[in-house]
Amino acid sequence: MIGAGVVFQREFAGLFRAPFTWVVLLVVLLLNGLLFNGYLTASGNVSGALDGALTGFSFWVWMVFLPALLAMRLVAEESRSGTLEYLLTAPVSDLAVVTGKWLAALAFLAVLGASSLSYAGMIQAVGGQPDWPAVMGTWVGTVLVAALFVAIGMLASTFTSTPLLAAFLSMVACVSWLLVPLLAEQALGYVLPFLGETAEARASILAAIRGVTANMDAFGHFQRSFRIGVLDSSEVVFFLTWTALFLFLTARSLEARRWRG
Amino acid sequence: MSAVGGTGARRVGRLSRVGTGLQVALTVALATTAVLLVNWLAARPGIRQRLDLTSTSENTLSTATSGLLERLDRDVLVEVLYRQERGPKAVLEADVMQRTMRMLQLVQGESGGRVTVEVVDTADPQAWAQRALELRVQGFGNGLVISCGDRRVVLDLDGDLAQFREGRTAAEGYIPPSVVAFTAEESLVEGILDVTRGDVLRVYFTSGSGEPDLSEADAESPEGYGQFAAGLRREGFELLPWSVVETAEVPPDCEVLMVLAPDAAWPDHQYDAVIDYAESGGRLVIVPASAASSLRRSDVPDLLEHFGLEVSEGRVAGGVVDPRTGRMLDGIAQCEVVDVLPQSLSTHPIVAPFREAGRNLRFYQAHRLRVVAQPKQGVAQNLITTTRNDLWVDAPTGPDLVGDLRYDGGVDGATGRIPIAATVQRPPLDGSEGAAGLEAIREVRVVGFGSLYSFTNAALQGASVLPAAVNWVADREHRIAVPPRDPDLRLMPRDDPSAMVRVTRFAQFQLPGAVALIGLVVWFRRTRGSRRRAALPKEGVSS
Numbered sequence: 064m065i066g067a068g069v070v071f072q073r074e075f076a077g078l079f080r081a082p083f084t085w086v087v088l089l090v091v092l093l094l095n096g097l098l099f100n101g102y103l104t105a106s107g108n109v110s111g112a113l114d115g116a117l118t119g120f121s122f123w124v125w126m127v128f129l130p131a132l133l134a135m136r137l138v139a140e141e142s143r144s145g146t147l148e149y150l151l152t153a154p155v156s157d158l159a160v161v162t163g164k165w166l167a168a169l170a171f172l173a174v175l176g177a178s179s180l181s182y183a184g185m186i187q188a189v190g191g192q193p194d195w196p197a198v199m200g201t202w203v204g205t206v207l208v209a210a211l212f213v214a215i216g217m218l219a220s221t222f223t224s225t226p227l228l229a230a231f232l233s234m235v236a237c238v239s240w241l242l243v244p245l246l247a248e249q250a251l252g253y254v255l256p257f258l259g260e261t262a263e264a265r266a267s268i269l270a271a272i273r274g275v276t277a278n279m280d281a282f283g284h285f286q287r288s289f290r291i292g293v294l295d296s297s298e299v300v301f302f303l304t305w306t307a308l309f310l311f312l313t314a315r316s317l318e319a320r321r322w323r324g
Numbered sequence: 325m326s327a328v329g330g331t332g333a334r335r336v337g338r339l340s341r342v343g344t345g346l347q348v349a350l351t352v353a354l355a356t357t358a359v360l361l362v363n364w365l366a367a368r369p370g371i372r373q374r375l376d377l378t379s380t381s382e383n384t385l386s387t388a389t390s391g392l393l394e395r396l397d398r399d400v401l402v403e404v405l406y407r408q409e410r411g412p413k414a415v416l417e418a419d420v421m422q423r424t425m426r427m428l429q430l431v432q433g434e435s436g437g438r439v440t441v442e443v444v445d446t447a448d449p450q451a452w453a454q455r456a457l458e459l460r461v462q463g464f465g466n467g468l469v470i471s472c473g474d475r476r477v478v479l480d481l482d483g484d485l486a487q488f489r490e491g492r493t494a495a496e497g498y499i500p501p502s503v504v505a506f507t508a509e510e511s512l513v514e515g516i517l518d519v520t521r522g523d524v525l526r527v528y529f530t531s532g533s534g535e536p537d538l539s540e541a542d543a544e545s546p547e548g549y550g551q552f553a554a555g556l557r558r559e560g561f562e563l564l565p566w567s568v569v570e571t572a573e574v575p576p577d578c579e580v581l582m583v584l585a586p587d588a589a590w591p592d593h594q595y596d597a598v599i600d601y602a603e604s605g606g607r608l609v610i611v612p613a614s615a616a617s618s619l620r621r622s623d624v625p626d627l628l629e630h631f632g633l634e635v636s637e638g639r640v641a642g643g644v645v646d647p648r649t650g651r652m653l654d655g656i657a658q659c660e661v662v663d664v665l666p667q668s669l670s671t672h673p674i675v676a677p678f679r680e681a682g683r684n685l686r687f688y689q690a691h692r693l694r695v696v697a698q699p700k701q702g703v704a705q706n707l708i709t710t711t712r713n714d715l716w717v718d719a720p721t722g723p724d725l726v727g728d729l730r731y732d733g734g735v736d737g738a739t740g741r742i743p744i745a746a747t748v749q750r751p752p753l754d755g756s757e758g759a760a761g762l763e764a765i766r767e768v769r770v771v772g773f774g775s776l777y778s779f780t781n782a783a784l785q786g787a788s789v790l791p792a793a794v795n796w797v798a799d800r801e802h803r804i805a806v807p808p809r810d811p812d813l814r815l816m817p818r819d820d821p822s823a824m825v826r827v828t829r830f831a832q833f834q835l836p837g838a839v840a841l842i843g844l845v846v847w848f849r850r851t852r853g854s855r856r857r858a859a860l861p862k863e864g865v866s867s
Contacts, residue, residue, distance in 0.1 A: 082850065085843025092839055096831035103827065105415045107500055109814040116831075178835060185830045189823035192814050200377040278363055291426055292378040300366035304359045311355060315348065 066155030070163025071170075074137060078171050087132065092178055094121060099182055109191050117179040117201050118290045123241070123282070126212050129175070131233035133168040134216035139229030151317065158314040165213055165310055172209040176202055197292030204289020207302035211281060212237050214309035221316040240281060247276040279305075382423070385430050388677035388804055389513050393435040398520045400439045402428060402512070403459070403469045406481070407446045412491050413482075413501045417466065420486040424468070424508045431512065439516070468512070472519035484511040502815065517803055521560040525579040525798055530598070531565040534587035534618070538563045546782030555791045559803060568594035574601035580798050582609045583627065585776045587618030595623050599630060605752035605766035607797035609790075611776045614639070614689045616725035631748045631770045632697035632704050640690050640742050640774070641718040641729050659718075659729045662687045662744065668710045672747060673801040674771070674792045675707050687744050688783050690775030692717050694743040702750025702768070706743040715742045744774040747796075769797040 078084050095116050102119075103112035141147040150160055180202060183193040216233035223229050239246070251272060259265040277283065284302070288295040365371060376384045385393075406421050408414060428441045445451045459469050459476070466481040482488055485508040491501040529538050536549050543550025553563055566575060568590065574581055574597055581601060590598075602608050608631075612624045616637040619625065628635050641659040643652040653659075663686050669679040678685060685708075695704040718727035719735040731739065748770040771793040777783055779790050792804040817823045 080846060080850065082843060082847040085839060085846055088839045089836055089843060092836040093832075096833075096836060099831045100828045103816065104824065107502065107816045107824075108416075108419060109816060111415075111419050181835060182827070182831050185827050186816070189826050190817040190820055191823065191827075194379050194814060196377040196379065275360070278360065287429070291383050292376065293383045294375040294377055296371070296373040297363070297366040301363055304362050308355050308359045312352065315351065319348070 066159035067162040067166065070150070070155065070160055071166040074164050074167030075170055078133075078136075078167060081136075083136075084171070087129065088175065091125060091129075091175055095178060099179070109186055109193055110197070113179060113183055113186075113193060113198055114201070114290070116182055117176070117198070117205060118285070122205065125175075126208060127234055127237045127241070129172060130168065130209065130212040130216035130237060131219075131230045133171065133213060134220040134233050135226045135230040137164045137168060138217055138220035139224055139226040142224035143226060151320070156314075157317045158310070161217065161310055161314045161317065165210075165217060165313075168213045168217075169206065169210050172213065173206045176205045176209070194292070200292050200294050201289050203294070204285055204298075207289070207299065207306075208281060208285055210306045211302050211309070212240075214306045214313065215240055218309050218313045218316060221313055221320075240279070244273075244276045244280045244283070247272060281305075383426065383430065385427070385434060386509065386677060387680045389431070389509060390434055391673075391801065392513060392516065392803070393431060393439065396435060396438040396516070396520065398438070398472050400435075400516055400519060401471045402431075402439060402441045403455075403471070404428070404441065404443045405446070405452075405456070405469065406443075406466045407452075409466070413488055416486075416488060416501060416503050417481055420481060420503060420506065420508070421466065423506060424481075424485050427508055427512070428468075468515070470512070470515040470519050472516075475519040475521075477515040477518045479508075479511050479515055484508075517559075524560055524562045526564055526575070526577050527556065527561045527580045527582060527794065527798075528564050528566040528575055528578045529582040529584055530568075530586060530590070530594070532567045532569060533590055533622070534613075535584050537565060538582075538584070539565055543781065546780060548781050549779060551781045552779045552790060556794060559791055559795060561794065561798075568597065573597050574606065578606070580607045580609060580794055582611075582794075583624065584609075584611050585613035585618065586622040586624065587613050587615070588621050590623050595627070598627065602631075602768055602770065603753045605768060607768075607799075608770045609793060609797060610770065610772045611779070611790075612691055612693075612774065614691075614775070614777050616720035616727075619691065620725065628693070628772055629696075631768075631772075632695060632699060633746050633748065633770075633772050634692075634694055634696045635772070635774065636692035636717045637725065638691070638717040638719045638727055638736070640687075640692055640715050640744065641727065641731075642712055642715040643731070654730045655728065657729075660689050662690060662711060662715065662742075664708050664711060664744075668708055670705060670707050670709050672705055672707050673804065674747065674796045675789065677792070677804055678789065685789055686783070687773075687775045687778045689777040690744045690773075692742050692744065693746055693772050693774035695746050695748075699748060699750040702748070704746060704748045704750075707745040707747060708743055711741045711744070713741050714739050716740075717742065745772065747771050747793075767799075769799075771797055 098119060098121055099112055099116040102115035103109070138147070141150070151157065153160075155163075180198065183195070183198050186193050215236050219232040219236040220229040222232060251269060255265055255269060258268045278301070281302075284298045287293075288298040376382075404421075404425065408418060432439050432441045444455050459471075467485060468479040470477045470479065479485055486506050487504045489502050489504050492499055529535060531537060538549055538553045538556075541550040541553040542548030543554060556563060561580070564575075566578070566581070572593060578601070581598065583598070598608070610624060610628060612619045612628075612635050613622065616639075619635065619637055625635055639660055640662055641654075642662065643654050644656065644658045644661075645651070646653050663684050665684060666679045666682045669675040669685065671679070675685070695706055698704050716731050716736045716739045718729055719732075719737075720727050721735070748768065750768050752766050752768055773779075773790065773793070795801065795803045816827070
């Protein structure tokens with residue numbers, strides 16, 4: 064735990080010392096500001112505008128690109144420069160290294176998401192009334208989504224030490240995860256006729272597979288709970304458990320470097 | 325020899341790699357299975373916890389809606405017809421439809437498969453036209469179509485699901501259109517109730533002793549009961565008069581018998597017939613006349629007493645604060661207006677939906693009506709748990725029995741909290757034959773309200789507490805309508821035109837500007853630091 068804390072401090076401070084981070088922040092804030100203003104001036108509806116800024120289409124675009132860029136910087140770039148080997152031979156466990164790096168990236172994305180909270184604060188300052196509990200709940204949801212996508216991105220980044228390839232792999236992994244239900248539905252269309260003899264058997268197989276893919280549908284989990292201001296224990300468990308699984312796999316993947324040589 | 329050894333080592337190495345690979349695959353499979361299992365467990369109804377963080381609980385269906393869905397016994401199809409349109413209201417309409425879809429998802433989830441929601445494909449104009457033709461809603465814009473068998477109700481987005489205010493130009497500039505009220509849940513519930521309405525239930529009301537004739541009630545005049553009667557008809561009740569002159573007994577198909585403000589005594593056998601009907605498991609709604617003289621002449625006090633309820637001759641009054649001077653006034657008509665706050669309502673099914681929705685109930689010219697004796701089996705309950713604690717029962721005086729609306733402790737009694745409505749629910753008397761009309765469980769159900777005036781056109785104002793009471797006595801609690809909700813529209817303040825400018829400037833310029841500035845400082849410090857570091861070895865070499 065202490066090891067993870069030390070790694071987190073190093074990485075988090077490192078992120079904010081890099082001009083690259085500030086460029087990313089600036090671009091995201093400019094685009095989010097534009098979107099937020101667009102929503103707000105169109106309807107004057109405070110809740111709608113904050114929802115658009117926090118969870119609109121742009122949020123999912125950032126969730127594909129930003130974790131990939133951060134994971135590339137945290138894992139693949141360190142691997143290429145050789146500093147990762149020093150870190151892995153330091154007296155901290157692989158899981159602590161992975162957790163520390165993941166926490167740093169997550170904290171950065173949480174700060175980025177908190178810009179929408181500053182919009183809500185500004186609305187409050189000029190006399191508007193944002194629905195604070197719902198806004199905070201949605202923000203917590205965005206942090207949980209970010210946690211999952213950073214973990215996926217980090218796992219993908221451990222497979223190569225070429226930063227650009229790592230970023231590409233992470234993006235593909237994040238997009239694939241988002242598209243799991245759609246891809247599964249497409250694939251089922253081809254293979255379903257071979258899976259069962261009767262229509263009933265096929266329907267039950269279809270229902271079972273849909274159940275599994277629906278369980279993995281991050282977009283659906285987010286939309287039906289956090290986005291609408293609902294805190295649902297099963298959705299929280301979904302994000303936490305899958306994040307934990309990917310972090311575990313990332314740690315195992317890093318460990319495998321040792322025996323791969 | 326060495327070649328053989330090398331081959332063996334390669335084989336051992338390969339086996340070792342395969343073994344490690346299998347171990348990794350097994351670990352991944354086990355971990356994934358564990359995650360799926362934990363997620364499955366977390367989604368079980370007993371374990372899953374849901375917390376609606378929105379201030380107005382907009383993601384939670386009201387208790388009345390949940391009750392309706394729980395007891396729904398027919399399949400209902402809700403079709404969503406929505407095409408994004410252009411114009412100043414387009415964004416608002418999209419917002420309303422999005423919120424309606426969220427509500428429909430909750431409804432579908434809670435209905436146990438009874439309610440199906442289908443979105444009509446609007447991308448294909450031909451499919452849209454075909455479906456509109458099938459539904460016989462050609463020319464219909466955006467909204468919902470609720471169907472159950474042949475019955476169908478159409479809810480328009482603009483009007484039924486939400487009420488909009490058009491954009492307009494005012495002195496301070498153009499005011500964009502806005503949503504005034506979001507009433508989708510209420511409209512949906514009313515729609516479902518309409519399409520699932522079963523056979524018509526017959527409600528008889530006593531006549532011939534000065535009672536109002538609900539079958540021909542006037543919907544226009546303030547003193548009429550037309551709106552109340554129309555509300556009952558919408559609920560699927562047929563309103564019929566019962567005159568003891570024509571039929572000695574209460575008609576056998578009577579579902580509910582209403583005793584509304586007789587102002588003269590009934591013939592003895594009518595009183596007995598009403599008691600016999602109720603005691604055999606009948607359902608009664610009793611509302612006394614407003615005037616004390618009428619009440620004294622009628623059999624209503626005795627009838628209520630039979631069921632353990634007591635009605636006062638005097639009406640409930642309380643002082644009124646003059647909003648201009650802050651002085652307490654009495655002796656005026658407003659003293660007879662009693663507002664009951666939501667938290668003062670009991671958890672009885674008649675008033676619980678009002679309590680849940682935060683709706684006040686208002687009673688005018690009400691007598692005190694309270695429980696004085698509990699039945700041996702069953703329960704009698706006041707519908708209002710508390711009122712203002714400075715009310716009094718204004719004693720009627722003089723030959724006309726009229727109150728002076730001024731508090732006089734000597735004749736009016738002590739001030740305090742005064743109940744206005746009550747219910748009795750108990751098994752029928754042993755050996756009595758069941759009331760023929762009602763097919764529900766045999767049970768005596770009685771509701772008494774202290775105020776008939778509250779149900780006139782002037783006073784009703786859309787309140788549905790009496791229809792709710794009739795639904796309850798008819799064993800149809802699930803049909804108790806949902807009052808409208810607070811639309812919870814959080815708009816930018818209109819009184820300060822600079823508010824929008826300040827927020828947009830902050831989001832678009834000030835916040836990104838601050839980040840750009842900090843980023844430049846970081847870049848500058850890094851550049852300067854790296855130059856300094858680059859310079860250090862040179863100095864070392866030169867020295």
